[in-house]
Structure formats: structure tokens, C-alpha cells
Amino acid sequence: MSLDEKNPAYHPESLPLPGDTRPAKSSSALKSFRKAILPIFLLTQAFYYFGLDETIGLTGRGDGGRGLDAVGAEADGGLCYQHEPLWPKTDFYKELDKVWKSDAFKDQAVEWLGGAVRVETESYDGMDEVGKDGRWHKFQKFHDYLEKSYPLVHKHLKLDKVNTYGLVFEWTGSDSSLKPLLLTGHQDVVPVEKSTYDAWIHPPFSGHYDGTYIWGRGSIDDKSGTIGIMSAVESLLRANKDYTPKRTIVLAFGMDEEVSGFKGAAHIAKYLEDTYTPKFGSSPFGLLVDEGGGYTKAYGKPIAALGTGEKGYGDVRMTVKTLGGHSSVPPDHTGIGLLSLLVAHLEANPHKANLTRSNPFYSTLTCAAEYAPDVNTVLRKLIKASAKSNKALGLLETFLDSRGEYRSLVKTTQAVDLIGGGIKVNALPETAFAVINHRINVASSTEELRQRITSIVEEKAKELNLTLSSFGKDVLTHSGVGHVELTEAFDKWLEPSPLTPTTKSTNGWKVLSGTIKGAYASRLKESDDDDEDDEIITSPSIMTGNTDTKYYWNLTDQIYRYNHLTEGDMYTYSGIHSVNEALKAVAFVNNVRFFGGLMLNVDSAEL
Ligand SMILES: [Zn+2]
The missing domain is CATH 3.40.630.10 (Zn peptidases)
Structure with missing residues (x-):
């Protein structure tokens, strides 16, 4: 997932400064990199992992009231109709x-x-x-x-x-x-x-x-x-x-x-x-x-992963404003200290996983369970059971959430990627800021993100005696030791995309997945190490x-x-x-x- 970050050739040239409305150069490149290759990578990694893992430690959660109507794949004749x-x-x-x-x-x-x-x-x-x-x-x-x-x-x-x-x-x-x-x-x-x-x-x-x-x-x-x-x-x-x-x-x-x-x-x-x-x-x-996306051979089966949904996007700027003053008579927390406590509180409260059956990654899993011969037996049973059982779906969600490489596919992620504040070593900072980058779960929305980050920050702001305004609304107004403000950073906010329907009767899916299968079966093979298997499975996947x-x-x-x-x-x-x-x-x-x-x-x- 962070292969590009490992590459020494890949360094951000410049970070945006406060007031700079452009995202860092690296962020769009990184995003596009992930977009282009990640679905394939994850698919491979998913199977790699699942195949190795003989004992899945599952300590499940309850039903969660997520309903069974999202996909209806069973009714279409199999978990992954081809x-x-x-x-x-x-x-x-x-x-x-x-x-x-x-x-x-x-x-x-x-x-x-x-x-x-x-x-x-x-x-x-x-x-x-x-x-x-x-x-x-x-x-x-x-x-x-x-x-x-x-x-x-x-x-x-x-x-x-x-x-x-x-x-x-x-x-x-x-x-x-x-x-x-x-x-x-x-x-x-x-x-x-x-x-x-x-x-x-x-x-x-x-x-x-x-x-x-x-x-x-x-x-x-x-x-x-x-x-x-x-x-x-x-x-x-x-x-x-x-x-x-x-x-x-x-x-x-x-x-x-x-x-x-x-x-x-x-x-x-x-x-x-x-x-x-x-x-x-x-x-x-x-x-x-x-x-x-593209196709890959994963756990014994070539699978084409078509992106049928994209996560949403939102950068939140958190700014703490406090009274300045001389550094020789500081309060318990400077603005930077307060900001740090707020950041730590956010990180202590990550977004909760929410795996729905309409999440394209869920479809990737069901296609794997249905067709890839080398998927771990326990996991295959769990995935198949999850089509009808909310409890099994909850167990699957817990399992995915426990693995860093899949977590991002079933939840909104938050990453504090920028921080700044203070101008002089003997002056208390009047302003300190952090920018938190979010990739929004397909089952969530930008509004849910705004509400959630507001309530998490509010908890800590109260404790720290800070006033709070969030996305233009005053939330905590009593006078305090300082003020924290949440705003949209940059101009790239985006809802999760609509999810492309891919049922048995969806005509676009039928002609596209049929074409992929035809193209694969009749492909130009380069050498004799080319796969003998001429059947490819087509599966929805998430970007x-x-x-x-x-x-x-x-x-x-x-x-x-x-x-x-x-x-x-x-x-x-x-x-x-x-x-x-x-x-x-x-x-x-x-x-x-x-x-x-x-x-x-x-x-x-x-x-
Ligand atoms: Zn491109």
C-alpha cells in the first residue's frame, strides 16, 4: 500500500503551508498511484494472506442491524454470478x-x-x-x-x-x-x-x-x-x-x-x-x-477486478488559537500542546469499520470465495455464510479491521499529514494547525465525517476548556483558554462515488465482463510460461x-x-x-x- 513511499525516488517536494490551498504535490501522485494499482495489489495480497492464514482468530460482534438486502447475489444464482x-x-x-x-x-x-x-x-x-x-x-x-x-x-x-x-x-x-x-x-x-x-x-x-x-x-x-x-x-x-x-x-x-x-x-x-x-x-x-483496475492470478484463479466504486475524500484543518505571550511565563499547555492533545484524542478514536454487502470489496471477497481454489477453508466458509448471516458479516468485518492491509477498505481512514505553528522560540504560539486527510468509506458520507470529527473534538475541547467552532457553526461558546476551529482544507472534498450496479441482469456489466472473458480466453500469449487457464473471473472491486x-x-x-x-x-x-x-x-x-x-x-x- 505504501510501496511508493518506500521508493527513494518518491519524496514530496513541498508541503502546503497554512493558507496554501493546494494539496501537496505528493498527495495527488500518491493517490493516483494507489488508484491505478492498488486494486490489483490488494486482491493479490488478500489471497496471499488468506491462503496462509490457517487459523483466523475471530472474536465477533453482534448483528449490527445491517440488513440483508444490499446485494441479493444469492437470489441471482451464486455469490458471484459469471x-x-x-x-x-x-x-x-x-x-x-x-x-x-x-x-x-x-x-x-x-x-x-x-x-x-x-x-x-x-x-x-x-x-x-x-x-x-x-x-x-x-x-x-x-x-x-x-x-x-x-x-x-x-x-x-x-x-x-x-x-x-x-x-x-x-x-x-x-x-x-x-x-x-x-x-x-x-x-x-x-x-x-x-x-x-x-x-x-x-x-x-x-x-x-x-x-x-x-x-x-x-x-x-x-x-x-x-x-x-x-x-x-x-x-x-x-x-x-x-x-x-x-x-x-x-x-x-x-x-x-x-x-x-x-x-x-x-x-x-x-x-x-x-x-x-x-x-x-x-x-x-x-x-x-x-x-x-486490472486482472491478476490470485490463489489459483485469474481474476479481473473492475473498479465499481471509489471512496470519498476530505481534508479537515484543525486550528488552535490561543493568547500569545512571553515564553518565560507559559500556561500548562501552549497552543501546540493543546493541538497535540486534540490530535492524540483523534488518533485514539479511529473510525469504526462498517463492512456492508454493497461495498465492492465485499464482492471481491465473495468472488474469491466462490472461485479461487486456494482460499483458506475457514475464511471461505465465513465469507459464504456472511451472505445470509449478519453475525458472520460482523466476524468478517472484525477480521478485516484487524489487518492493516484491509482496514482501509472497510472504514473511513484518518491521517494527520500536516502540522504547523509557532514562529519564535521565546514567544508562545498564537496559532497552531494540523490537517487531517480522510478517505471516506463507501458506506459513509462527507456529512457523517463532519459530524463525527466534531463530536470527537468536542469531547476533548470541553475537557481542555476550549471553545469550538466546526465547519462554520459555534459548538462550544463559553470563554476558555483558547479556541479550536475545524474547517475544510483545500477544495477536494468528495462524496464516496455511487456504486455501479453489477447484478446478473445489469446489461453494462454483462457486456463488459463478457468482453473481458472473451479477450482473455483468446489473448495473445507471449511465451510458454503464460497461464494455461483460459477462464477468468470478473469481480467488482473498490478504488x-x-x-x-x-x-x-x-x-x-x-x-x-x-x-x-x-x-x-x-x-x-x-x-x-x-x-x-x-x-x-x-x-x-x-x-x-x-x-x-x-x-x-x-x-x-x-x-
Ligand atoms: Zn491515470
Whole structure:
């Protein structure tokens, strides 16, 4: 979970100071790193752990009144219903797949992705508006590259540029009554720190191909997605220049996902709502696939983990204001001392775990219990029992909460990440502050977070004889030794995302998970050490970070975060957002095949 923190190349360059409204540079990079790879990692780790653990010490809790209606998976025929593989059966497709599997196409794919890596598209925290900040101009070079590399896409699809550098392509379908498919990704990449250049095996913007891997920043995150989608369309049109999809396909690529998407996806979302809502009503898209999870072999079974929910986000600033004075006659606690006591009280009262059956991680567990042969027997029984028994669910929750690596998936986390106060060694500090970062449980909300932190701080503030105001409201008003104030820090507060429905009858889930199964079963295998098992299980999973999809909630309830990649295809585990990001060429080709197959499959699917 903190692999990037272990990496010496990964140090925050600057911390925000009081009054600075920008989050630390490291936080967005870290968040995106986690978002991109954590679901796979956790899945693997979960199985790893569960397989080893022969004796689960379970001291359970009561029923907790959480109800049994959240998932209804049992009623759907199993804890983790699996759809049939879905792969186009047309002659057109057969010809196309021959092309995709040819050496010539692999060479072409290497050139496409490598070329895209060579066009540096770093985004930075604190970039000013497009038009004011010259650093956005580099995206024009990327657009030029796309235009040169994908002539058929530019000839056959309608292109609109949103806020100058956001890209929206429409491939207009022949049946205008069908809700479009939306495929999204981002053009920007996390900056490479100059001091780490020497640590790269091949330079970070070389796009070098060593015969196996394509090297460089963005080769995975997220040019493998953005370029993968563009390559799929171009190759469809190369195979048949008259090909027109029945269902409209829209491609949307922001240019600042790594710094929260304020200038890119936020504008694109509005454009898409304005353009497609009049035609298709609210929720105008049938299916949305953005970057996110991937697949992995875990405890005897390949499993694809599709992000179907994201935790929420909130930074709280806690400020303690006290009278200043000379340090030679101090009170029992200075402002810094009072702040420390409040921080200690918060840490003594972590958020409680709340594992609901609608939590996507719960679905990951049930899919594992159902299909992964090497999951620990006791745990498998517990997970299966928890589908119907609240007591078993409580035991499972207790177990997960007792393990640091899973705790964050079943509760709101709090982390005091910034602190400051005092200006002179012989003067009592008049102000001291801390900022507490929260990732909000999918079963909770920003409002619940505000209420809870207020009540925890209130307990201690009373004891310390402090007045308290919390998010603009006075809570404790008697006069005291000082004042504590809770406010929203930064401008990144976010509710947990809506959870994507994935029942047996959910059409988006059916076509997407069928496509993944089809793509996996027919995948291009690189060597004979490739897994013999051609069946892959598809499972919902949770994202602990946020993608551009946070702006797209109004576009459809069928939002999935997934790239058809596996960690074994990436050069090193810490490669994303760090040194030595590299992706196997064969994996990139398989990702192109996945997107191409999806474009064809949605034509004959209901959405
Ligand atoms: Zn990304």
C-alpha cells in the first residue's frame, strides 16, 4: 500500500503551508498511484494472506442491524454470478483479430505507444487556467501526434476540443436511438523528477522498445489506455474504412487527471451532459469505461477486478488559537500542546469499520470465495455464510479491521499529514494547525465525517476548556483558554462515488465482463510460461483513490474503472508514478484487442 513511499525516488517536494490551498504535490501522485494499482495489489495480497492464514482468530460482534438486502447475489444464482465470454463472431472480426495478432501489428502498436510516450505531457499541481499558463501548450504537440498517427480516426470521427486541450471524439452510430458507449482516459502523466533520470534503465521519455517492454512515463498510466482506445478505432477503420458502428461511441480524454481534473474532465463532463442529455435524457450513456483496475492470478484463479466504486475524500484543518505571550511565563499547555492533545484524542478514536454487502470489496471477497481454489477453508466458509448471516458479516468485518492491509477498505481512514505553528522560540504560539486527510468509506458520507470529527473534538475541547467552532457553526461558546476551529482544507472534498450496479441482469456489466472473458480466453500469449487457464473471473472491486470518473456520475450508472492489463505485464511493481514505468508490448496489444472487442460487442448488446 505504501510501496511508493518506500521508493527513494518518491519524496514530496513541498508541503502546503497554512493558507496554501493546494494539496501537496505528493498527495495527488500518491493517490493516483494507489488508484491505478492498488486494486490489483490488494486482491493479490488478500489471497496471499488468506491462503496462509490457517487459523483466523475471530472474536465477533453482534448483528449490527445491517440488513440483508444490499446485494441479493444469492437470489441471482451464486455469490458471484459469471456471464458467458462474449467475443464477436463475425468474419470481419476474425480478419481483424488476425491483424491484431500479427507481428506487423505489434510493431505498429509499439510505435504508437512509444511515440506517445516521447511527447512529454506532464501536468503539475497549481497550473493556472488554460490560456494563462503556458505549460498547457505541450498538449497541442500531443494532439498533433495523435492527428499524424491516427489519420482514420480524425477522418471518420467528429472531434471537439473542450477547454482547448480536452479531447472528445464522436464516432456516430447508424442507430441514433441507442445510448452511446463512452470510453475515457487521460493525456497527462505524472512529472518525472529530474534527480531520478539516472535511475531509469531507459530514459523516461524515450518510448524505447527493448524487444519486450515499451519504456517511459505514461507507458502504463494512462497512455496504455488513451492510446489503446485510439489504436483500436484506427485498426477497425484500417480493416474496413466503411465500418460504422451501430451504437455511437464517444471517446473523451482529459489533460489533468493526475492533478484532479479541474481543467480537463470537469469541463468535459459539462460538455457531455450538455451535448448528450438533450438526445438521450438524463444518464445519457449506456456504459462508461475509464482507467482503473486490472486482472491478476490470485490463489489459483485469474481474476479481473473492475473498479465499481471509489471512496470519498476530505481534508479537515484543525486550528488552535490561543493568547500569545512571553515564553518565560507559559500556561500548562501552549497552543501546540493543546493541538497535540486534540490530535492524540483523534488518533485514539479511529473510525469504526462498517463492512456492508454493497461495498465492492465485499464482492471481491465473495468472488474469491466462490472461485479461487486456494482460499483458506475457514475464511471461505465465513465469507459464504456472511451472505445470509449478519453475525458472520460482523466476524468478517472484525477480521478485516484487524489487518492493516484491509482496514482501509472497510472504514473511513484518518491521517494527520500536516502540522504547523509557532514562529519564535521565546514567544508562545498564537496559532497552531494540523490537517487531517480522510478517505471516506463507501458506506459513509462527507456529512457523517463532519459530524463525527466534531463530536470527537468536542469531547476533548470541553475537557481542555476550549471553545469550538466546526465547519462554520459555534459548538462550544463559553470563554476558555483558547479556541479550536475545524474547517475544510483545500477544495477536494468528495462524496464516496455511487456504486455501479453489477447484478446478473445489469446489461453494462454483462457486456463488459463478457468482453473481458472473451479477450482473455483468446489473448495473445507471449511465451510458454503464460497461464494455461483460459477462464477468468470478473469481480467488482473498490478504488481507494479517485479517477476522472468523479465528474461523470451524471452520465450513467454504469461506470467501470478497468484496463485489460495485469501486474505481470508491468516492468516493476513500483513502476507507476515512479522510475522505470514500462509495459510489455504484448500486453498493450491485448489491451487494444479488449477495447476493439468491446466496441464491436456493444453493437449487439442491450445497454
Ligand atoms: Zn491515470
